[in-house]
Amino acid sequence: MTRGLLTTAVGSYPKPDYLLKARNQVARGKLDNKDLQELEKRATAHWIKVQEDLGMDVLVDGEMYRGDMVTYFSENMEGFAISGLVRSYGNRYYRKPIAVAPVGRSRPVSVEWWQYAQSLTDKPVKGMLTGPYTMADWSFNEYYPSREAFIIDLARSVHEEALDLERAGAEYIQIDEPAVSTRPDEMELAARALGIVTKGLRAFTITHVCYGDFASVFDQLIRLPVDMLDLEMANSNYELLKLLKGNSSDKYLSMGVVDVHNHVIETVDHVKRGIRLGLEVFPPERLYIDPDCGLKTRTDEEAIAKLQVTVTAVRETKKELGIE
């Protein structure tokens, strides 16, 4: 029997109310970091259990301990300061990192959290990193003379972090690069930086890319130096598959089959149709199934329902096609 169609997730899950409240209290000096960490662990354990109960294959820790994917790493690295508030959209604000000196790592950033999450399950948990291009693009830069110098320095740090995750036992390492496709003329630089990150790694490497004009950078996207591309498909009606059709690359694809920006829960049949479309282009051994992107903006119930429909659709498809 053919094997394949493993289920996974992109990264973030919604934070429970008690955690949001606690983060707020820490910001106002009413709770200490140690207490916050206990709550973050509790929330992480909740999401590991949810994924196990659903029967997912490759798990994520849900990023309960992160405010923002770029700020989290920069706060725990050398060379960064944190800015005042800037607006992201609507009434949402966040603080951006500012490179004020050479950036680097004095110690592992994400390894402890990975170890904690992995200790809760026998299923593999992905090590989750933010890629150098996105880190630089979403930071202010007051130190480096060029974007390139900034990005390459970051790539070296992210590589060290990936090596530490690998040493700790991570079988899967995902390097998120949502910004990578926003500037076609810098795609070459972004790919070079990602190459520095993944160089010599034995772990299975993944990059998640979203929100871009993929068509214009597709040739470079498909050649990014990782084992697997994780792409959103549901919210573009699987248009991207047309581009992937006939490509000679031996990459794996992790295919997003539920839209994370919509409250509506897709039907099992709808998701199954998406999976079939994916199977027209990729053999099941090289096709993973997941939501389009991190689920953190959904409610708890919506996130679980979206994971449930994903898992059910995969299970039924496997049965119908005799995939193990």
Next chain:
Amino acid sequence: MIATVVGNYPKIGVDAQSPNLRSAISRFDSGQITEEELHRIEDEVTKGVIEEQLEAGLDMITDGQIRWEDGQTYFAGKIQGFRITGLIRYFDTNTYYRQPIAEERLQWQGPISLRDYRFAASISSKPVKAVITGPYTLAKLSKGPFYNDFKSLVMSLADILNQEAKALAQAGASVIQFDEPAILNNKGDFPLFQEAMNVLIRGVSSKTALYTYFGDISDLHPGFFELPVHILGLDFVVGTRNWAFLKDFPTDKELGLGIIDARNTKLETVEKIIEAIERASKHVSLNRLHINPSCGLEFLPRSNAYSKLVRMVEAAARAKELLS
């Protein structure tokens, strides 16, 4: 020489005493305050932003666009026929806007920005520039299922925004600025863009400005310089290639010289700013220069935005002494 801004200003103040728009909006969203109360706070914040711009020493200001959720929603939300939908990344920035969808024939239902312009003009001791998102950019960032083709959507918006501009002109706006960043990514549409501009400025008695940012005008030159407006604004930070076109800048137009990086916190030196003004002044006489940031300042935290304006004004004054 006029020291001015391009458009928006950070909404959240540094001072804990100042009215907090962020909490006001969330209190409004949860029904704790009325719409009138929210508008009163928006007015207060606008007042603070205007005072800050005047304190920095600008010769011409905007109202800071405090009430704009984004450049699209502010106008499209009040044009009949548009529905405002999900979040889309705004160009190559890490900010998002809500996408308007033209589901019916679009219609101007009366002035959209007039009340806000009047309020700002009534409390400012310096001229207030009225800003309108241009028809091409508004169309490009929207979807127009009602319209058979993109051109009809653009021309319909050109007509609507022309009525808006005429209303502002009648109210005494001395300068009306149209923002058109999207044309820089879609240069093939320039003939359509020209046509839209002709409709847009028809019968508008004020001085008109056309501002572009996030790129350069290569391939649009020389047609770009012949567009029927009085002031042309260019971004010299991202669009470094724009320097090369200045030698052909028309003698009967004014130049918006976007030389302060509105997307990075690094503070420019006085020397560097003077150097840039001197470089521009070789082709455009000082009395035809508007010195301004590369785009709206809302990508920066409030304190950084203010420091940049203070520095810009200081350098502009020094340049004036040195060069005239």
